[in-house]
Amino acid sequence: MQTAVSFQKGDRIAVIGGGLIGTSWAALFMAWGHDVALFEHEEASRNAIPPAVSGLIAQVAELAPGLPASGRLHLATSLEEAVEGAAWVQENVPESVPLKRAIYAGIEAVAPAGITIASSTSSLVWSELSADMTDPLRLITAHPFNPPHLMPLVELFGPDAARIQAAAAFYRSLGRHPVFLRREAVGHIANRLSSALWQEAVNMVAEGIADVAEIDAALVHGPGLRWSVVGAHMAYHLGGGAGGIGHYLAHLGPSQERRWRDLGQPRLDAATCDKLVAGIAAEAGDRDIAALEAERDAGLIAVQRALRGRRP
Amino acid sequence: MQTAVSFQKGDRIAVIGGGLIGTSWAALFMAWGHDVALFEHEEASRNAIPPAVSGLIAQVAELAPGLPASGRLHLATSLEEAVEGAAWVQENVPESVPLKRAIYAGIEAVAPAGITIASSTSSLVWSELSADMTDPLRLITAHPFNPPHLMPLVELFGPDAARIQAAAAFYRSLGRHPVFLRREAVGHIANRLSSALWQEAVNMVAEGIADVAEIDAALVHGPGLRWSVVGAHMAYHLGGGAGGIGHYLAHLGPSQERRWRDLGQPRLDAATCDKLVAGIAAEAGDRDIAALEAERDAGLIAVQRALRGRRP
Numbered sequence: 001m002q003t004a005v006s007f008q009k010g011d012r013i014a015v016i017g018g019g020l021i022g023t024s025w026a027a028l029f030m031a032w033g034h035d036v037a038l039f040e041h042e043e044a045s046r047n048a049i050p051p052a053v054s055g056l057i058a059q060v061a062e063l064a065p066g067l068p069a070s071g072r073l074h075l076a077t078s079l080e081e082a083v084e085g086a087a088w089v090q091e092n093v094p095e096s097v098p099l100k101r102a103i104y105a106g107i108e109a110v111a112p113a114g115i116t117i118a119s120s121t122s123s124l125v126w127s128e129l130s131a132d133m134t135d136p137l138r139l140i141t142a143h144p145f146n147p148p149h150l151m152p153l154v155e156l157f158g159p160d161a162a163r164i165q166a167a168a169a170f171y172r173s174l175g176r177h178p179v180f181l182r183r184e185a186v187g188h189i190a191n192r193l194s195s196a197l198w199q200e201a202v203n204m205v206a207e208g209i210a211d212v213a214e215i216d217a218a219l220v221h222g223p224g225l226r227w228s229v230v231g232a233h234m235a236y237h238l239g240g241g242a243g244g245i246g247h248y249l250a251h252l253g254p255s256q257e258r259r260w261r262d263l264g265q266p267r268l269d270a271a272t273c274d275k276l277v278a279g280i281a282a283e284a285g286d287r288d289i290a291a292l293e294a295e296r297d298a299g300l301i302a303v304q305r306a307l308r309g310r311r312p
Numbered sequence: 313m314q315t316a317v318s319f320q321k322g323d324r325i326a327v328i329g330g331g332l333i334g335t336s337w338a339a340l341f342m343a344w345g346h347d348v349a350l351f352e353h354e355e356a357s358r359n360a361i362p363p364a365v366s367g368l369i370a371q372v373a374e375l376a377p378g379l380p381a382s383g384r385l386h387l388a389t390s391l392e393e394a395v396e397g398a399a400w401v402q403e404n405v406p407e408s409v410p411l412k413r414a415i416y417a418g419i420e421a422v423a424p425a426g427i428t429i430a431s432s433t434s435s436l437v438w439s440e441l442s443a444d445m446t447d448p449l450r451l452i453t454a455h456p457f458n459p460p461h462l463m464p465l466v467e468l469f470g471p472d473a474a475r476i477q478a479a480a481a482f483y484r485s486l487g488r489h490p491v492f493l494r495r496e497a498v499g500h501i502a503n504r505l506s507s508a509l510w511q512e513a514v515n516m517v518a519e520g521i522a523d524v525a526e527i528d529a530a531l532v533h534g535p536g537l538r539w540s541v542v543g544a545h546m547a548y549h550l551g552g553g554a555g556g557i558g559h560y561l562a563h564l565g566p567s568q569e570r571r572w573r574d575l576g577q578p579r580l581d582a583a584t585c586d587k588l589v590a591g592i593a594a595e596a597g598d599r600d601i602a603a604l605e606a607e608r609d610a611g612l613i614a615v616q617r618a619l620r621g622r623r624p
Contacts, residue, residue: 020553123567145534146551153534177533179526186574189522190534192512194544195571197535200508201544210501214491216543221489222457222465222502223509224543227536229611230604231528232506232513237592238605239458241332245592246585253580255435259507260577262498268565273558280549280557292542293550299541299619306618307611 011087012037014111016079016103018049021120022092024148027056029090030071031064031149032174037074039082046075056149063150063301064175079103083111088170090142092120100124101132108134116163118142122191125184126157140167143188144176150300152177155188193232203264205279206272212279228303323399324349326423328391328415330361333432334404336460339368341402342383343376343461344486349386351394358387368461375462375613376487391415395423400482402454404432412436413444420446428475430454434503437496438469452479455500456488462612464489467500505544515576517591518584524591540615 011034015026018040026036030053040046050073057069076082083089089111093103100119107117117139119129130136140158145151154171156178158164168178181188187195201215210218226235233245240248266272284292323346327338330352338348342365352358362385369381388394395401401423405415412431419429429451431441442448452470457463466483468490470476480490493500499507513527522530538547545557552560578584596604 145538151534151537153530153537155530155534177529179522179530179533181522181526182520185516185519185521187571189516189527189530191571192516192575193509193527193531194535194547195568196512196575197505197509198544198548198568199572199575200504204497204501204504205545207497208494209497210491210493212545213543214493215501215505216545217489218465218467218491218501219505219539219543220541221491222463222467223506224536224539224541225463225465225612225615226457226608227531228540228615229532229536230608231525231531231536231595232510233517233524233528233588233592234595234604235506236510237596238601238608242601244601246589249580249585249588253585256507256510257580259499259503260511263504263508263511265572268561268569273561273565276545276561277558280545283543283546284549289550289554289556292546296538296542296550300537302618303537303540303615306614 014082014086014089017092025090027053028149031057031060031067031069033068034071037076037082039076079106080110083107089117154178157181157184203266205275206266213283326394326398326401329404337402339365340461343369343372343379343381345380346383349388349394351388391418392422395419401429466490469493515578517587518578525595
């Protein structure tokens, strides 16, 4: 059986679905020298892809100067055309189990035997998605963090260990940082962490503890800054003094459990949603979404250039 | 009444308690040109402070080249000696209400009338701490994020709005980023966010979803990296497409509420603590705590230098 291990630089990659995530993946693959065949079924969306991709490739080049950026983009007019002869499939269609299952059936009908189909799904899990496949082991979940062309994280799950290792090697070859789930979970790792943190961020707004902009500033200048360098578990290890996390758990475990019970479980009711929308308006000021995204992207590039070579 | 508004560069600052936090504050104040009178009641700890402070000042200078770094350190042998004539008091004694109340009584007996007593408390709140004071309004909570000499965040609360504004001006003059609570809360803002995120990080270890090192890597290369640049609320605004957070809440609010209900509520029992300790050992490898701290500090300096001038 041909497996992902045989993937070579210059091989063609099929990108299925040309929304925000598919377009960003296409730019990343092309920046690293791969040709991309992209299938997007909506014609209006399809026409917007080439100019968008050019802008994103320029950002990747800013982040990682010296890349070949020689990949070519082919806009396929059918799923079959995109997938035929592809060495890798990255699927990014909307988050619907029936839709994704239909796409996988279409891919299995024409794609070279055994090549990996990697789903970018954020909210669905492998067992649901693979249920109707002829060869379910060829499916993996490979969830990027938005925007994929600038964020290194890719979260991997699939029951075929060799295929997961091959996927990790593939994403590493694109400057990504793959992480591994031991079992599938809704939201994988990163969105579970984000969701847990945002729950308390919303709670503090609902409870009137602090305004939206102050909570965001506390995160950016406090734990967010620290978590760009060390993880949450490791931070508690370093907060335990010479005894590390063992000492921390022995002495402060009970008070941490009490803190967990003190956290809120807000509802996103109309009153709370109004406070969130008003709070974001105050925080954004006169910056529209395009300006805020440009600030974010410039920041993401600056931080990663500063940390290059420092992180394991 | 003399208030914190009258604080001038070069005025002497009293630092009460010379543990990790007090020593780090002392270094920051001295790096920015202030003399410090530090009272630490344990003689053994006291002797370790001057060499520690020198190392920390060098880190501040690396982060912010060109600072005067001309402050002098005086190791006071009594609370009274530290506080007499001080223009600002930063209190960092252990997290005990009776101990802190006794310290405030001692300070009020000798400190210039009206000067601010800023408590670095992480887990106690203003109403508990100020209860026995002659002039409770002079107390504020001013919680830094560890390590204070490298982390910009200072979380402020107190019922005297003018004093809080003066405190914000003071901490800004030291290159800090103050944020404001509308009402007191255990853990202020940042530790509530950290605690909420860590709860799910522990849950994923307890449930066998992923290993400690993988969870830390997912955070550092995913949401942590993003949160060093944009806050959690703003990230959902940018995840909502052209409609921003209003569109996000209208369309994905219900699925977010379902995700919140899917998050875990782990116990720090012996089995989970063993997994955390073993996971950190695997993540740390042959790096001891000093090496890990040095990596963290170098990273914090690099990221902040990269982001200088970019963030509001």
